[in-house]
Amino acid sequence: MIKLYIDWISQPSRAVKAVLDILKVPHEVKALKIQFDEHKSPEFTAIHPLQQLPLLQDGDFTVAESHNIMRYIIKQRNISTNLYPLTDIRQQTRIDQYLDYHHTNTRRCLHLYHSVLISPIKGEKVIPEVLEKEKQDVAKVFQYFESNWLKGRNYICGDQATLADISACCEMMQLDLIKFDFQKYPITNAWLNRVIRIPEVYQAHHVAFKIIKKQNPSSQFLK
Structure with a gap:
């Protein structure tokens, strides 16, 4: 059976876990x-010298990097799914375009989360200018979602959720731990509520939600 190494607080870990559950892949x-x-x-x-999560072991084959893991599972098992349709090269390209964008853009949410919540816990000094830059970077990401990724669409790549939506949702949800004001971005906020309500995506956040209940008890995402 496939082994999936994750940290429940890790955004890409949650994304991979949600995808495996949606696809009903035993693991x-x-x-x-x-x-x-x-x-x-x-x-x-010994398994993964880079010491990064998530990681998937499929027998004697090891797969790293969250987006790579998602695509591997779908391709290796030839799964027919709207998450990443194997017979539609243009839709695959749309999804891949977002997934490449994600690493140097949406992933910036992590920096702000770390500065606001993790650095104070660790006793690390937070430089005000750096914090302000991180806030501006995240604002640009959300503004781009409003004006581009979600313009005229229910989901990033069309009318159905794909790997792009799940990866982005799991990343942005980390900001709920620091009481980020999602409602400043109504289009993105509505989309985020659609994606997080996918049962498998919501369940992948069960540990994160325990922390959110303490950090942000008025969160709109808590059931």
Whole structure:
């Protein structure tokens, strides 16, 4: 059986877990906690020297990088799915275009989350100018979603959710831990509510929601 190594607080880990569940691919979850350096253990390092999560083991084959893992599962098992349609090269290209964009744009949400929540916990100094730049970067991402990715569409690549939506949703949801004002961006906020309500996506956030209940009890996403 496939083994999936994740940290439930890791955005890309949640995205991969949600996709495997949506596709009903049997797998065993190996949960590690980056907070406690469990991804740096000799056992995990022997499997993946880069010590990064998520990671998938399919027999003797190891697959790293969240977007790569998602596509691998669909291609290797020849799964027919709107998440990444194997017979529609143009839709694949649209999805891949977002997934490439994600790494250097939407992923900036992590920087703001880290500065606001994690750095104070670790006793790390937060430089005001850096924090302001991170806020501006995230604002640009949301503005681009409003004016481009979601312009005239219910989802990033059309009328149905794809890998692009799941990856983006899991990334942005991290901001709920720092009480980010999603409602400043009504189009993106409505889209985010659609994607997080996909049962498998919501379930992948079950650990994150426990923290959100403490950090942001008035969150619109809590059931």
